[in-house]
Amino acid sequence: MRTRLGRRSCSVLTSGWIACLVTLGVASSAGAQAALVQDLGGPIGFGENMLPPDDDDFSVEVDVRPAFPDGLTFFGTNYSSFWVNTNGNISFGARIMTWTPSPFPAAEQPMIALWWSDVDTEAGPLPDGGNIIYFHVEPGRIVVTWYEVGYWLQHTDHTNSFQLILTAATGAPGSFDAEFRYATCDWSTADSSGGIEGV
DSSP, X not given: OOBEEEEEEEEEOTTSOEEEEEEEEOOSSGGGSOOOOOOSOSSSSSOSEEOOSOBSOBOSOEEOTTTOTTOEEETTEEESEEXXXXXXXXXXXXXXXXXXXXXXXXXXXXXXXXXXXXXXXXXXXXXXXXXXXXXXXXXXXXXXXXXXXXXXXXXXXXXXXXXXXXXXXXXXXXXXXXXXXXXXXXXXXXXXXXXXXXX
């Protein structure tokens, strides 16, 4: 049985507190999926910026100031940039190249992780533009999308689609809201962790 997950909304406050609302469910149809924001330009609507096909990769350093002039304050530290990492997260202060199956909190690396697992896009884009990681920056909002991404080692028989939306929040400078959207979650465990066909 495959699960379809809804949305998670989190408010990240400068004091370090996080308030989250989670909606989860097992669905028998695509109707229970969370719709991904897809009006951002680019080849299929998730934005112009893409990570190249790879395993354990990361984006260029993403400047948040065009979206958030005061930066983003995450657990008491203000950041003016972050990295989009292949393995289902964004990180502050440094990029994260590898995925290590360690419990949260994951070492000392500040990150927002939507799907902390071994994503692998080395197989290249799917015909519909899937198996690609996109990101988009605009005033007041940043959207990062892992669209129909496969798992290690170069599998695309099952794919996951999920999205992080950061929006400016009222309150102290640097406050923001983080929304997690899950459209499809068809694999959980990559070959590197003893998975068989993604499970």
